[in-house]
Amino acid sequence: MVMFSTLALHRHKLVLIFGLAIAGLVANWLVGTPKQWEEIDWLDVVGEGGTAVALAVWMVLILGSRPNGRVTDLLTLGLGFMFLAMWQDNLDEFIRIPAEQWWDQWLESAAMPFGGILLTYGLVHWHSEQLAINRQLRKRERTFREHRLVDQLTQIGHAGYLKEQLVNIREQYGESSVALIMVDIDRFGDFNRQYGHREGDSLLSELSELLMLNLRDQDLVCRYAADRFAVVLPETSQTRALQLASELKRAVSAFAYKHKESGVTLYQSISTGVAADSGLQADQLIQAANNDLEQRRLSLTSGSVQVRV
Known part of the structure; x- marks a missing residue:
């Protein structure tokens, strides 16, 4: 299938982003304590978890339909940082992190806007790329x-x-x-x-x-x-x-x-x-x-x- 062969070109990007997600899960588990069932806000779980899943799907679809290049890298990094931010936000609903641990707050607060900036910058270049493709496909x-x-x-x-x-x-x-x-x-x-x-x-x-x-x-x-x-x-x-x-x-x-x-x-x-x-x-x-x-x-x-x- 064409999509899987294209994804193989980007396996290092996928390994990096999902590897960081797994590392974040392990880090949360090691330094935090699980919350009681009644403490979990399931509405937040659905909202934040669903957003994280959607971002991951968008990222995979982009990588499965594009060759390597600057635009692909920017779009992937932007969505990747946003995914990691929502992933960490969702983990907080299940695991309580001690106040002295600063990195989880950084992931939630800094990764999201940084990812948004990268995604926007990538979309600007994607727009220019799309105009060039439109000219090629005019006939x-x-x-x-x-x-x-x-x-x-x-x-x-x-x-x-x-x-x-x-x-x-x-x-x-x-x-x-x-x-x-x-x-x-x-x-x-x-x-x-x-x-x-x-x-x-x-x-x-x-x-x-x-x-x-x-x-x-x-x-x-x-x-x-x-x-x-x-x-x-x-x-x-x-x-x-x-x-x-x-x-x-x-x-x-x-x-x-x-x-x-x-x-x-x-x-x-x-x-x-x-x-x-x-x-x-x-x-x-x-x-x-x-x-x-x-x-x-x-x-x-x-x-x-x-x-x-």
Whole structure:
């Protein structure tokens, strides 16, 4: 599982923080005395203990989803100090610490604000990092992010995401024309039968990257179905959309895809369908582009897979 392999990168951080928590428990037990059952404030136990558990879960989730780096370190340290403060606060509900022991008060009073400062500083850097990531993902998600609508193979939005984006673009741009290009790999079924589904998946993944490289910043690529991609073009006329579709066809025909095992070059070709209208709803625009694609494919006579060594 990806999360556990990522957590393994941060095992030293986890050992340090949870090791300190265990050391705190042992220290409390050695210098303190257990409270009587009736002395325990269970409302505080639930509140402080629940907060400590939540902080620990947040920390594990962050470490399980991020690589090493300054932002990860700051977020982890911030949450770690806050967790240790709440952990000590919760232990005080069960163990009475002598007044001359100062360290438990320090943990409760100093670790929490210090952790909050580190967490805030980390979030400032996370914000800058997120803006950079947003720029990288612009052609994958535009202004709407929903991980449940992302295709796991190509890491771009699927058909449900496409419809959401078309609705959002219509709301954002009003009556201005929105164009849609449907892109279909010629004879992809033959490619799968000849080279296998794993090679076909690799081709789909690399082709999605190629399409994004050959589009404008405001455009969006989604995987519509199987080997069919959809390219959303905001504020684009039919004429301009046809030009962009032609450019995509030339880019794909020049794409020297390499077979993963043999290294043989497998050149591809695509068919495209274009629809552009300021008044069509999302489903109507998709249907119009699909219809145009099917009409254009009727004229296809040449094969798509060519082998060059």
